[in-house]
Amino acid sequence: MYVCLCHGVTDHDIRRAAEAGCGSLAELTMRTGLGSGCGSCGELASEILGEARGRELPLAVFAAAA
Numbered sequence: 001m002y003v004c005l006c007h008g009v010t011d012h013d014i015r016r017a018a019e020a021g022c023g024s025l026a027e028l029t030m031r032t033g034l035g036s037g038c039g040s041c042g043e044l045a046s047e048i049l050g051e052a053r054g055r056e057l058p059l060a061v062f063a064a065a066a
Contacts, residue, residue, distance in 0.1 A: 006037025
């Protein structure tokens, strides 16, 4: 399924990035461009990345605000 329509990033792309060692939403953005367009995909992408890594990840916006 497409998670980021702006950059054509799928849930499979996110899981592959996690398997390759991607550990944060910021790193996923650097690798794929995900979230750098309209940004509406961030929450779902974070959930998928967290599941693939076996843990829940905070959204980058909230981490920066804390």
